[in-house]
Amino acid sequence: MNPRRILVTSALPYANGPIHIGHLVEYIQTDIWVRFQNLRGRRCLYMCADDTHGTAIMISAQREGIPPEQFIEIMHAAHVRDFTGFDIRFDNYGSTHSEQNRRMCELFWKAMRKADLVVEREVTQLYDSAAGVFLADRFVKGTCPNPACRAPDQYGDSCDRCGYTYSPTDLIDPVSTISGTRPELRSSTHLFLQIERLHDFLEEWTQGGDRLQPEIANYLKGHFLNEPLRDWDISRPAPYFGFEIPDSPGNYWYVWFDAPIGYVGSTLQWCERSGEKLEDWWWNPESEIHHFIGKDITYFHCLFWPAMLKIAGLNLPKKIHIHGFLTVNGEKMSKSKGTLIRAETYLKHLDPSYLRYYYASKLSSRVEDIDLNFEEFAVKINSDLVGNVVNLASRTARFLEGEPLSARYPEDGGLFAQAAADGEAIAEAYESCDYGRAIRIILAAGDRANRFIEQAAPWNLKKDPARREALRDACTIGLNLFRQIAVYLAPVLPRLAEQTGRLLNDPIVSWNQAEVPLTGRRVEKYTHLMTRVPKEGIEAMTAESREGDAADAAASA
Incomplete structure (x- = not known):
């Protein structure tokens, strides 16, 4: 097939x-x-x-x-x-x-x-004779034609105040936003489907x-x-x-x-x-x-x-x-509040993996708006990614640096098998764009793995040279459970997947890798996979966005 x-x-x-x-x-x-x-x-x-x-x-x-x-x-x-x-x-x-x-x-x-689906028709539009162009909706402003409203400074398609829709030619006292002059009516031939x-x-x-x-x-x-x-x-x-x-x-x-x-x-x-x-x-x-x-x-x-x-x-x-749309802190994005944030500005201050994960955790298969709340953003990254997922690697990999995983996958009480069985439910959630559900299933696997690490306590096993193989087995289980999660999160966090592949000398290239434990591979030196969200980074990003708005306003004045 x-x-x-x-x-x-x-x-x-x-x-x-x-x-x-x-x-x-x-x-x-x-x-x-x-x-x-x-x-x-x-x-x-x-x-x-x-x-x-x-x-x-x-x-x-x-x-x-x-x-x-x-x-x-x-x-x-x-x-x-x-x-x-x-x-x-x-x-x-x-x-x-x-x-x-x-x-x-x-x-x-x-x-x-x-x-034979195309017909010609004369269309009358507003024309800016000073600029020499016909005016699209966004390039003309005037007073709302709704008798119950009459709000000034409205664009040529709908009124922000009352929601009334109209054509640009319906505006009262229209003005071109290009030249500031009053447009005239002109007709031209248009083609229609x-x-x-x-x-x-x-x-x-x-x-x-x-x-x-x-x-x-x-x-x-x-x-x-x-x-x-x-x-x-x-x-x-x-x-x-x-x-x-x-x-x-x-x-x-x-x-x-x-x-x-x-x-x-x-x-x-x-x-x-x-x-x-x-x-x-x-x-x-x-x-x-x-x-x-x-x-x-x-x-x-x-x-x-x-x-x-x-x-x-x-x-x-x-x-x-x-x-749906994105709101920030429960409101429409705003330049003046520093929440209309350019991609370039974000990248100066924060890890892009944070935003990829946050959006994924919020997205469902329904047509729903999502809210970027910066307090929740920091808590979710610090708790879900750093505290749950990355924590698995950081508490195990350092004990096996330069050494191989166990030659055979140890008994883990069914943890690996359970996470492997979750694979189809996670895949179904991704397929249907219900990323939030996929994340919830993945995090549940992370919770189970972290409980195992707490009980195995490799930091205590490290203290007893006679228990070196028990330490290797515990870390082999922990790193395999972490690797399963890295496979499942690879669509969301490709950088984490690449880092995991380098750490365990086995690049993540297939979903099926979550079904088979990794054994005998050398564990490379552990380096930080992700850090906590810096509060000062969020503050600097929003401050720069506000300053950019002020600069744009001054330039257009």
């Missing part, structure tokens, strides 16, 4: 700003799942890319005084640096501005044209099987599929940074058209580099496609994207895994 072939993606981060700890929830969640699949012997690829097109990129590049192409290259390097710092391992990390993505956009576009013609397919796809979490399927049914789907505007007029539509000069594919196609474009980049065939991954029915996204982009990924794939004849996702 051939191993599963799985292609996994995360939503493409927008190339208009740095990665922060809120973004990292998704990329850490995905990386854990991919590492788990590979540890189980499946062939699992992780594809991602920077989302590089749109008015926002164009305006940011203008403010920096550089071409958009240079701006996105700088941001790409920063994103790769930050992801690497958190041990997030992509098979390919590309860009939606690549030639491969252009080719894939053209493939999708030709399929839509062939199916008639997605309603795929309504029956989308209803069947979203409501059947287990492709979506139940709450997501119900949300789509109740909010969108209960009425005709509106045509999707998939073009923007010049000036616009993106790909010009070949058969519609002066119009560009909208960023939300070419962004998901970036999954395919990134795979094509990898295929060209690796000598593989794109068809084996995106057209082969035996290949699984899994997307990991946040709940805020459910609409695009669960309706528009399956429709696009269906039209073009590519594989549909086997599963779309959707997660």
Whole structure:
């Protein structure tokens, strides 16, 4: 039986700003799942890319005084640096501005044209004549048009105060956030995809099987599929940074058209580099496609994207895994409070393994927000990782430095067998993205192992030369129970897995290593595997984040 072939993606981060700890929830969640699949012997690829097109990129590049192409290259390097710092391992990390993505956009576009699903329509928008651009929602502010509200300084899509939704042209006294001038109304030709013609397919796809979490399927049914789907505007007029539509000069594919196609474009980049065939991954029915996204982009990924794939004849996702938002200390992330923390800032002060573990302990298979509470964060790392897991190695390995483990695995009262039997339940939890449940089972094994070490007391056995072999047996059991936990935590804590492999001269490469005790291997010199969370590190990180906010505000003033 051939191993599963799985292609996994995360939503493409927008190339208009740095990665922060809120973004990292998704990329850490995905990386854990991919590492788990590979540890189980499946062939699992992780594809991602920077989302590089749109008015926002164009305006940011203008403010920096550089071409958009240079701006996105700088941001790409920063994103790769930050992801690497958190041990997030992509098979390919590309860009939606690549030639491969252009080719894939053209493939999708030709399929839509062939199916006669594209129509033209005149659209009236707000236009900033001073800046020479049509204004997207985020680039216009004005007074809320809701008669019961009239809140000032609201963006062009919805009111922060009353929740009322509207179009930018509905705003009272609109002002461009780019030039500060009053925009004018202008009309231009836009291209639309008639997605309603795929309504029956989308209803069947979203409501059947287990492709979506139940709450997501119900949300789509109740909010969108209960009425005709509106045509999707998939073009923007010049000036616009993106790909010009070949058969519609002066119009560009909208960023939300070419962004998901970036999954395919990134795979094509990898295929060209690796000598593989794109068809084996995106057209082969035996290949699984899994997307990991946040709940805020459910609409695009669960309706528009399956429709696009269906039209073009590519594989549909086997599963779309959707997660909630991150709050910090029970509140929305805030620059002024120092809780909108950039990945780069975190890495200056704290171990990335802390955050990987904390997020894993909080993530479930449901669409739930998770909270990063720094007091709980410190207690969880210090208690779970340092006090439970790492403690097993630190209290045993130093007694066998430079010596071999016992030639035969000693009698341990069934502890190793019990943890080995837990392997399938832990695997099922990882598979379903219920990482919190996996962590709880793993920690229970750690508790049992620590009780054994307390009773065996190798520090006392060390005092009696006549009990040297009893000491070796006790440490062999303790180190094997620790190694089992390191195998099970390897998707979450790859650094700990690497350190464990070096300590015991047996690299962790397979889930099955948790089923067979390690014997006779030389134990290397023990070095600290992890330290307690430094309180001053958390304080310095939040202080730097507040200072960065003040500096950004001063620079934009």
